[in-house]
Amino acid sequence: MSEPGTAQPLAELEAEIGRLKRAVEELSTLNAISSAISSTLSLNEVVEMIVQESVRAINVEQGAVMLLRQDGDADPFRTMVRKNDTGSNIVPFRFGQQLTGWMLKHQKPLVINDLANDPRFGILAGEDLQIRSLLSVPLRAKGQMVGLLNIFNKRTADGFTRDDQRLLTIIASQSAQIVESARLYEELQRRSNELLDSERKYRALIAEAGAAILLADFKSRRVIEANEMASSLLGAGAGLRGLSLKRVLPVEDFGEDEAIKRLEAEGNLRFSSVPVSRKSQEELYIDIGATLISIGGNRIVQVICHDVTERVKLSQHLRVHAEELEREVDERTRDLRASQARLVQQEKMAALGRLVAGVAHEMNTPIGTITSNADTLERSLTKMRGILTSEDMPAEVTNHRMLNKVLGLVEEIARVNRLASDRIVGIVSSLRNFARLDESELKEADLHEGLDSTLTLVHHELKNRITVLKEYGEIPAIKCHPNQINQVFMNLLVNASQAIDGEGDIRIRSWRDGKMVNVQITDSGVGIPQDNLDRIFDPGFTTKGVGVGTGLGLSICFKIAQDHGGNIDVTSKVGEGSAFTLSLPVSRDDEDGQDA
Amino acid sequence: MSDSKAEARIIVVDDEEMVLTSVRTYLELETEYDVSTFVTPGSALDDLAGSRCDLVISDYLMPDMNGIEFLGRVKQLHPFATRILLTGYADKENAIKAINEIGLYQYIEKPWDNDEMKIIIENGLERRFLMERLEQKIAEVQNVQQSLQDIQSQIIKAFM
Numbered sequence: 001m002s003e004p005g006t007a008q009p010l011a012e013l014e015a016e017i018g019r020l021k022r023a024v025e026e027l028s029t030l031n032a033i034s035s036a037i038s039s040t041l042s043l044n045e046v047v048e049m050i051v052q053e054s055v056r057a058i059n060v061e062q063g064a065v066m067l068l069r070q071d072g073d074a075d076p077f078r079t080m081v082r083k084n085d086t087g088s089n090i091v092p093f094r095f096g097q098q099l100t101g102w103m104l105k106h107q108k109p110l111v112i113n114d115l116a117n118d119p120r121f122g123i124l125a126g127e128d129l130q131i132r133s134l135l136s137v138p139l140r141a142k143g144q145m146v147g148l149l150n151i152f153n154k155r156t157a158d159g160f161t162r163d164d165q166r167l168l169t170i171i172a173s174q175s176a177q178i179v180e181s182a183r184l185y186e187e188l189q190r191r192s193n194e195l196l197d198s199e200r201k202y203r204a205l206i207a208e209a210g211a212a213i214l215l216a217d218f219k220s221r222r223v224i225e226a227n228e229m230a231s232s233l234l235g236a237g238a239g240l241r242g243l244s245l246k247r248v249l250p251v252e253d254f255g256e257d258e259a260i261k262r263l264e265a266e267g268n269l270r271f272s273s274v275p276v277s278r279k280s281q282e283e284l285y286i287d288i289g290a291t292l293i294s295i296g297g298n299r300i301v302q303v304i305c306h307d308v309t310e311r312v313k314l315s316q317h318l319r320v321h322a323e324e325l326e327r328e329v330d331e332r333t334r335d336l337r338a339s340q341a342r343l344v345q346q347e348k349m350a351a352l353g354r355l356v357a358g359v360a361h362e363m364n365t366p367i368g369t370i371t372s373n374a375d376t377l378e379r380s381l382t383k384m385r386g387i388l389t390s391e392d393m394p395a396e397v398t399n400h401r402m403l404n405k406v407l408g409l410v411e412e413i414a415r416v417n418r419l420a421s422d423r424i425v426g427i428v429s430s431l432r433n434f435a436r437l438d439e440s441e442l443k444e445a446d447l448h449e450g451l452d453s454t455l456t457l458v459h460h461e462l463k464n465r466i467t468v469l470k471e472y473g474e475i476p477a478i479k480c481h482p483n484q485i486n487q488v489f490m491n492l493l494v495n496a497s498q499a500i501d502g503e504g505d506i507r508i509r510s511w512r513d514g515k516m517v518n519v520q521i522t523d524s525g526v527g528i529p530q531d532n533l534d535r536i537f538d539p540g541f542t543t544k545g546v547g548v549g550t551g552l553g554l555s556i557c558f559k560i561a562q563d564h565g566g567n568i569d570v571t572s573k574v575g576e577g578s579a580f581t582l583s584l585p586v587s588r589d590d591e592d593g594q595d596a
Numbered sequence: 597m598s599d600s601k602a603e604a605r606i607i608v609v610d611d612e613e614m615v616l617t618s619v620r621t622y623l624e625l626e627t628e629y630d631v632s633t634f635v636t637p638g639s640a641l642d643d644l645a646g647s648r649c650d651l652v653i654s655d656y657l658m659p660d661m662n663g664i665e666f667l668g669r670v671k672q673l674h675p676f677a678t679r680i681l682l683t684g685y686a687d688k689e690n691a692i693k694a695i696n697e698i699g700l701y702q703y704i705e706k707p708w709d710n711d712e713m714k715i716i717i718e719n720g721l722e723r724r725f726l727m728e729r730l731e732q733k734i735a736e737v738q739n740v741q742q743s744l745q746d747i748q749s750q751i752i753k754a755f756m
Contacts, residue, residue, distance in 0.1 A: 357686070364684045365612050368707030372618035375710045380625055425707055432685060 026167050029057040033174055043182040044081070050175045051083045054151055058135075058164050061153035065139070065175075067183050068147050076100055077148060080182065096131075103136055107145050109169060110136040113159035135160045137172040141180030149175065211306045214240065214248065218292065218299035221245045221256065233276065233286060233305055245301065249288060250276045263292050263301065273312050285312040342556060353483060360432045367424055374418040381411045430456035445482040447519055447584075448472050451508060454489040461497040466504055473511035478584050480564055485584075488557045488568075492521045492580050495554075499525025499578060512586070516566070520581040527574035536570060557582075564588075601725050605630040605648045606717065609640045609666065610655035610682065615706075619653070622710050623717075637666040641673070649674040651720050653704070656683045656691060664694045671698070676728050678720035680704060 036049045047065050055063040064082035077100055098121050103110060112118050113133045132153050139147040149172045154160055206213050212230035216223045226240040234240065234248055246256045251271050263269045271288040286305045293302050384407065389398055397403070430453035455468060462468060478485075496506045504524040511518055528536060537558040554568075561568045565585045572578035606629050608619050616633035623631045634640035637658060652670050656663040667679040681703040683691040691703040701723070702716050 361684055361686050364706045365615060369612075369614040369618045371707050372622055372710055376618065376622040376625055379622075383625065 022163065025057065026170075029053050029167070030170060030174065033171060037174065037178055043178065043185055046178050047081045047175070047182055048083060050149075050171065050178070051081050054149065054168060054171055055083060057167060058151055058160075059155045060135075060151040061155065063149075063151040065179060066148045066150065067179070067186070068145060076104060080147070080179075080186075099134075099136070103138065103148055104145075107138050109138070109165055110134070111160050111165060113154075133159060135164060135168055137165075137168045139172050139176045139179050141176050146176070146180050146183055149179075209304075211304050212286070214245075214301075214303040214305075215295075216245050216301040216303065218260075218301050221260070221301070223248060224300075230305065233284070233307060245303070249303070250274055250286075251288065259290075263290055267292050273308060283309070285309045338555075342559065345556060349483075349487065356431050360428050363428055367421070367428060371418075371421045371425055374414065374421045377414045378411075378418055381407070381414050385411070426456055429453070442479045443482055444477040444479050445485065446477050447475060447485065447510060447517065450482060450486045451489055451510075451519070454486055454493060458490065458493050458497065461494060462506070465502060466497055466500055466506055469505060469507045471507065471509040473509070475510050475512050475517045476586055478517055478586065479588065480584065481560075484560045485564075485582075488560050488582060489519075489521075491554065491557050492582070495580075496521055496523035496525065496578075499523050499527075501526060504577075513583075515586055516583045517586055518581055518583045520579055522577060522579040524577045527576055528570070528572040528578055529574055533570060533572060537568070601650075601721055602628065603630065604650040604721050604724075605632065607640055607644065607649055607652045607670075608633045608654075609635075609637055609652070609658075609663075611635060611658045612655070615655070615682075619713075622713075626710075626714060627717075629717075629721075637661045637663075637669075640666070641669055644670060644673050649677045650724050651678045651680065651717060653680045653682055653717075656681055656687045664690075664698065667700065668698055676724055676731075678724045680716065680720060682706060682708070 032053055033050055036046050039046075051063045051065055055061075062082060065080045066077035067080050069076055069078050099110070102120070112121070112131075112135075115121060115131050115133065130153075134150060134152045135154075136148050136150045138145045139149055149168060151168065154164075206227045207229075209227065209229065212233040213225075213227045214223055214230050215225040221244055223240045223243050223245065230240055234250065240248055244256075249271075251274050259269060269290040273285050274288055276284040276286055285308050287308050288303060288305050290301055290303045293300050387393065388403070388407065451470075451472075455462075493506070500506075500523055506524075507520075507522040509518075509520045509522070537554050558568050561582055561584070565588050566583045568580060568582050570578060570580050606623065608616055608631065610616050610619075610633075613635060616635065620631050620633050623629060632643065634643065637654070638660060640652075649670070652667060654663040654666050654670075658666070663681050663683075667681065670677060670679060678701045681691050681694065681700055683703055684706050688703070688705060691700075694700060695703060701720050704713055704716060
């Protein structure tokens with residue numbers, strides 16, 4: 001029993017009342033927190049409320065809830081909420097590495113009443129003068145520390161009491177669950193963002209792929225996803241989703257069932273250079289590659305199409321180009337063969353010319369002798385005849401029958417001998433003329449001489465059945481390769497004689513026409529049909545077998561004429577005959593230039 | 597010392613016997629000239645050293661010596677003689693060059709025409725004798741001129 005009137009029982013009562021007051025306050029704080037937790041406030045708001053109540057109840061300058069990071073950041077805690085006692089957000093105190101380190105290590109409440117002089121924490125205090133005192137309590141959920149509930153700078157001078165610590169711990173345990181939820185929510189948010197980013201990334205990948213990408217359901221064979229390029233390549237304005245693969249893929253005779261079977265068996269399927277017909281646009285070619293994949297247990301057909309139009313067009317061009325090249329090669333080969341044939345022919349003619357010239361040279365002497373002797377013989381016989389019939393010859397000698405007869409025979413023989421030898425001289429001269437060896441130089445030549453020589457040589461073709469009419473005009477001598485021109489005459493004359501069946505005539509006309517000299521050889525032969533006329537100078541064109549004599553084609557004649565700066569042309573009428581006209585320039589400006 | 601054209605001596609040289617025969621028989625038939633034939637230029641030169649020669653016809657292509665060379669030697673022996681080359685078609689160009697180089701009178705191409713050859717020979721001989729007469733006349737005139745000059749100087753001397 002206590003004595004009345006003493007201070008001690010009163011003081012005890014006051015202390016008791018104070019304790020009760022405090023207890024009531026505590027309870028009301030906890031109650032407020034409790035109802036907040038079970039209310040419909042958002043998580044953030046709840047945590048804010050917790051911090052605010054803590055700040056108010058313990059009478060500090062600032063409080064904060066910090067969450068333990070899961071993302072490996074350098075700072076292990078992230079401040080979720082901080083508040084001062086008025087409820088507004090202000091510049092927070094930096095919690096510092098030493099403090100966070102301590103909390104992580106010890107995972108139990110930390111009380112600091114004078115940070116500057118606390119032996120546990122050193123120089124740090126110098127950096128951060130703002131924190132004078134702090135009380136930090138770990139937040140636990142399911143046995144794990146998930147964060148901290150911190151209050152800083154007690155306003156009263158007594159520092160953090162045991163009661164403060166006890167209250168904060170109770171608040172912490174109540175709040176832990178909420179805080180954990182908030183943390184998980186944040187985690188979810190973060191993961192969700194990551195997923196969204198990932199999806200965006202993959203979407204972008206597919207959209208920008210540069211190829212058409214389609215995903216179709218394997219079972220229904222309908223398109224479930226398509227990127228933009230797919231729409232533009234495969235030409236479905238309204239989008240491809242829902243359309244069947246058969247409709248979408250432009251492969252002709254796309255045996256869907258068969259394709260699916262193959263896809264299943266081999267896992268992929270390829271179509272190469274498939275043409276896509278688009279009405280108002282240029283032709284397009286695509287490569288199609290289909291693969292069977294599995295996404296989340298579902299079988300999906302992934303179709304990737306590449307625009308290979310360039311490649312296809314290139315190979316088409318190459319093919320055309322190759323064909324063109326082949327054609328050109330053929331043409332060139334033909335030209336080369338023709339050139340070769342010409343060269344061989346020219347060589348033959350040159351060899352022939354040399355042979356003929358040699359033979360003619362050899363024949364000169366004996367022919368000279370024979371000719372001279374034939375003439376002398378004739379003259380001698382004339383003299384003999386004169387002596388025989390002279391006055392001082394006895395009559396029986398003059399009239400001697402046998403003598404006269406024999407003399408007469410000898411006279412006849414001598415005459416014919418002379419004619420024969422004259423003819424031989426003519427032929428040798430023509431031969432020489434024909435095969436003139438000075439063919440490498442241009443020479444002034446009389447075309448009439450050439451014609452006559454050639455006529456002599458073809459005489460045997462013409463004799464008896466063909467009449468030659470010469471209408472030689474006034475033409476100047478022409479600078480040319482005489483043997484080549486003679487070859488042309490030879491060819492034309494032989495052709496003319498062969499065109500005439502049986503009897504007929506050949507007319508040779510020559511005239512000057514301004515700057516050109518013309519020689520025309522007309523025959524009364526069978527004529528040339530109109531269709532052949534155009535081709536008659538083509539190399540290799542012939543309507544008969546190998547000709548007589550030179551075997552030269554009209555194509556070579558044509559070339560000779562051209563090489564001389566001239567021309568050959570032909571007119572003809574079937575049944576009436578043909579006329580070939582060789583035209584040569586009187587003079588050439590490039591005399592020392594082009595040589596045939 | 598002049599010889600008469602009527603007794604002119606013609607030399608023919610060719611390595612082919614038949615050519616010599618045909619030329620000689622013709623000339624003997626149709627002319628009165630003295631014709632000698634040689635089958636080698638060497639034998640011809642031996643003869644010419646000591647005999648008269650008014651006209652020479654020589655072939656071009658011969659084994660020991662060609663016609664040009666031979667005719668050159670003839671010129672040394674008989675400067676007034678007319679020199680004629682007989683050539684084949686193939687050698688014509690060389691002949692023409694020679695005519696200009698050593699001064700031939702003419703060339704005849706084988707095979708030749710007898711009448712043409714006769715005309716060439718006649719003209720050649722005519723020329724040969726004319727040339728000689730001309731030379732003589734020039735010499736005479738020079739003599740006379742000299743004499744006149746002598747007389748002139750004598751007369752002048754007489755009047756001094």
